[in-house]
Amino acid sequence: MADRLPTVIVTGAARGIGRGIVQHLEAQGWRVAALDLHFDDDGPGRQVRCDVSDESAVRAAFGALADMLEGGLDLLVNNAGIADPETGPVEELALEEWNRRLAVNLTGPFLMAKHAVPHLRAARGAIVNISSTRAMMSEPDSEAYAASKGGISxxxxxxxxxxxxxxxxxxxxxGWIWKGDPSELSETDHAQHPVGRAGTPRDIAEAVHHLARAGFTTGQVLTVDGGMTRKMIYAE
Incomplete structure (x- = not known):
């Protein structure tokens, strides 16, 4: 690793948290492969189109990155997922929608890890999966999303x-990661977080970067939610 730039693959990299991770790691000197189904522009990273729920597409993506992976892969960030948690009442939830959420949010990280392992071993690298505080707490009508994120943990x-x-x-x-202008949220939105604000993609990118370097940390889920899951909330 001393003789080359560290290399990372980030899935779901075209926008939101994934794009923030790509931008942050590039700024820190990493070589970044950005995987997604749709790219809106020539953004940061080397862009590769990939459906992470399709093993043939995952295999093809690693083939396309063979030159970049010479010497190994230092970090895989499994961020791709269907982000909208609400799927309606469970008695009306179609099996197709349930399976689609699990395919992208849970099977995708499994497939990416499966095909990345030889390259990660070569570099003694790391994987960082993106779970959610919804693996531990829920709003109504979010069974498929919660199950997929619990599975990630x-x-x-x-x-x-x-x-x-x-x-x-x-x-x-x-936790609550706002991708737009923070000023678009209300004072109440920010104040309900013990840290005094909602999160940003950069907050998650910094956490990912920390775990990439935390050599004595494995098997852990780092909650980055501004303290919300530690706050007691009772209706008065």
Whole structure:
């Protein structure tokens, strides 16, 4: 790693949290491969179109990045996912919609890890999965999303045990991450967080970067939510 720039693959990299991670790691000197189904512009990173729920597409993406992966992969960030948590009442939730959420949000990280492992072992690299505080707490009508993110937390510790000591595996569980202008939120929106504001993609990017370097940390889920999951809320 001393003779080359560290290399990272980020899925779901075209916008939001994924784009923030790509921008942050590039600024820190990483070579970044940005995977997504749709790119709106020539943004940061080397762009590769990939449906992470399709193993043939994942295999093709690693083939397209073969030159970049010579010498190994230092970090895989599994961020791709269907972000909208609400799917309506469970008694009306179509099996197709349930399966689609799990395919992208949970099977995708499994497939990416599966095909990345040889490259990660070569560099003694790391995986950071993006979970959610919704793996631990819920609003109504979000069963598929919550199940997929709960699965990410379990997949994280299972991979950490299976792949150690060569590869470390951790996760970040974001809370409310606002992708737009923070001024568009109300004072109440910000004030309900113990830190006094909603989160930004940069907050998650910094957490990912920390876990990429945290050599004595594996199998963990780092909650990055401004303290919201530690705050008691009772209706008066």
């Amino acid at each position: 379990a997949l994280t510790h299972a991979l950490a045990v299976s792949l150690g000591p060569e590869v470390r595996v951790n996760a970040v569980a974001p």
